[in-house]
Amino acid sequence: MNPDTGPGRRVTRLAIDLGAESGRLVEGRLDACGRLSLEETFRFPNGPSMIGGRLRWDAEALWKRLLEGLCRTSESGNSPASLSVDGWGVDFVLLDEKGTLCEQPLSYRDGRLPCAMEAFLRRMGRDTLHRLTGIQVMPINTLFQLFEMTESGSPALARASRLLFIPDYFAYLLTGCRRTEATVASTSGMADPATGSWSVEVVEAAGIDGGILGRIEAPCALLGGLSPAVESIAGLCGTLVYSGASHDTACAVAALPASGDDFAYISSGTWSLVGVEARSPALSSGAAEANITSEAGICGTWRVLRNLSGLWLFQQLRRSLPHGEAPGYGELAAMAEDAEPFAALIDPESPEFLAPGRFLEAVEAFLGRTGQSMPATTGGIARCLLESLALSSRRGLESVLSVTGRKPGVLHIAGGGSRNAPLCRMTASAIGIPVLAGPSEATAAGNILCQMLAEGELSGLGEIREVSRRSFPVSEHLPDGRDEWDRAYERFLRISESDSQRRQEGGSR
CATH class of the missing domain: 3.30.420.40 (ATPase, nucleotide binding domain)
Known part of the structure; x- marks a missing residue:
């Protein structure tokens, strides 16, 4: 270099x-x-x-x-x-x-x-x-x-x-x-x-x-x-x-401060891109059944992942609150930490959460038809969203790992979501492996480091990540309360599967 x-x-x-x-x-x-x-x-x-x-x-x-x-x-x-x-x-x-x-x-x-x-x-x-x-x-x-x-x-x-x-x-x-x-x-x-x-x-x-x-x-x-x-x-x-x-996302994944290939990642922003890095795309019947995506990366890599709804849910929550009363993202996360755990869960992939508008009504409708009560406070709703996002990430990563056969020892979370400490802690606990959070500016860093690669100032992906490790601190979040999270995950899957079946049968229309 x-x-x-x-x-x-x-x-x-x-x-x-x-x-x-x-x-x-x-x-x-x-x-x-x-x-x-x-x-x-x-x-x-x-x-x-x-x-x-x-x-x-x-x-x-x-x-x-x-x-x-x-x-x-x-x-x-x-x-x-x-x-x-x-x-x-x-x-x-x-x-x-x-x-x-x-x-x-x-x-x-x-x-x-x-x-x-x-x-x-x-x-x-x-x-x-x-x-x-x-x-x-x-x-x-x-x-x-x-x-x-x-x-x-x-x-x-x-x-x-x-x-x-x-x-x-x-x-x-x-x-x-x-x-x-x-x-x-x-x-x-x-x-x-x-x-x-x-x-x-x-x-x-x-x-x-x-x-x-x-x-x-x-x-x-x-x-x-x-x-x-x-x-x-x-x-x-x-x-x-x-x-x-x-x-x-290709920029963000390029700039992960990873060493070796024993890692999974979440590029956490409006979307959560949950996956692993591979040298070939996943095109098997199992990948099709699991609805896995294989997107091109730099230096001949492939991002084998699931596209999941991410902080879009937090964005919609803020926009749904009365004008002038919407807390910042950091305040929302702090309010969530003070709320009761696992009081309510949604499936972030349910189609009513894709389009903008009427978000609180969509959350209440989902909870109502799955036999749950709407949290009474903004912090309670935020907690519901964070826990649901963490459990959705576990489901998404499990589907990727089932197709690729990988067994990562660490999960890198990069992008804006890496600043959301409660979400990072919940994700570590839901998935059961350590999370290394950062850099929050992975996309911009990857953009610039790719320019340097194109100019010949850097020799390849390994050197890009070496620069990233030197440049950006990461915070570690360790799994905690695994039994509690495992029970919550089983409940999350039941809720999701029953609601999906109801939609397919036309029961939600």
């Missing part, structure tokens, strides 16, 4: 991290001892809204805020040597022949997608779809968004010349270079993990024009410099733009 090419020199690199709740710009610098420091320089809110009866992202507003952040960077006197954009998976924009936006992009939480998924699965079975793509069958997948558009005769899709995933779209606006990066493309439910290209069988089954899909390209590559227009607006010069790992 070359700590930024010279004694005393500290090169600034910039991570543009686009999340479903907020976007931010984070500067990173490697010191002479090989430690990475991070500084958030700009943050802005993000979230979908109803536009014409559909839940959509405001891509133009995001672009304006991103440019504002770049202007702030130049005004502070910093001119980053390089930058990269990461963001959430599955969602995309459609561009016309002139490269302009056909319409505001659909959100993966749009209410029509569950029906689109069921309609497609009548055309191609779950097992076949999983065998061809290795991806967990979920309504959010790009495949089902595009299928809904083809079936409804979308004018935007008819005009489209090119599809770009969200982070790749903003990299295109920065550089003029259109590129489909592998880690984010692998989330789509349309990519063939065996060939690294699009699955012709899946694309044709959905009626999608394959001409709008660009060639899938490897992560950690140079896109070029900022376009002259962006340089002029932002006041930057000479900044190189890399396509590091476009998918935010």
Whole structure:
């Protein structure tokens, strides 16, 4: 490793991290001892809204805020040597022949997608779809968004010349270079993990024009410099733009402070991505039955995992409280610790918790139909959510381990959820192995470290993680009260299975 090419020199690199709740710009610098420091320089809110009866992202507003952040960077006197954009998976924009936006992009939480998924699965079975793509069958997948558009005769899709995933779209606006990066493309439910290209069988089954899909390209590559227009607006010069790992989870997992391969992980944010790192995707019939996903990582790795609902539940709880009375996330976690344990449990994967709005009513309805009472306090509801998330993580990890045969000795929790000490303690106790929590800024760290890998400043994934171990402290949480948690887990599974069966029989409608 070359700590930024010279004694005393500290090169600034910039991570543009686009999340479903907020976007931010984070500067990173490697010191002479090989430690990475991070500084958030700009943050802005993000979230979908109803536009014409559909839940959509405001891509133009995001672009304006991103440019504002770049202007702030130049005004502070910093001119980053390089930058990269990461963001959430599955969602995309459609561009016309002139490269302009056909319409505001659909959100993966749009209410029509569950029906689109069921309609497609009548055309191609779950097992076949999983065998061809290795991806967990979920309504959010790009495949089902595009299928809904083809079936409804979308004018935007008819005009489209090119599809770009969200982070790749903003990299295109920065550089003029259109590129489909592998880690984010692998989330789509349309990519063939065996060939690294699009699955012709899946694309044709959905009626999608394959001409709008660009060639899938490897992560950690140079896109070029900022376009002259962006340089002029932002006041930057000479900044190189890399396509590091476009998918935010790929960045976070790359930056885990892990040693060896005897570990599992949770990338904990709006979603909880629970899994292990592997050298090949999981495509067996057992993986299909367990609905396991295999997403591409960097350096030839695969993230074999389950996509689970995460801190989205906490976000929805805060938004459901009266304006001005919503406590912060830390205060909510503290309130949960003071509440009665295991008073109520929900299944975070129940479909009524996917869409935004009417969250407290959804929780109360779930508890009512499963013979439980709604907690009387906000802290009680928060405790219900945290315990349910911990137990859901155990269920998800057990399904991954049953397919991969792995027996991890430690669980790394990275991302925003690593700051939630009660959740980390509960997860350690629910799963029964030690938890190492941190870094909370794993996505930004991974973004910057992938830039360094692309530049040749780091030699591979092992060195990336060596830098992470040197740079970011972790907190250890040990399992406690295993018998109590085992009983709670058995109850959680009974509640989940009975409710799932009730839904399948139409009893919840």
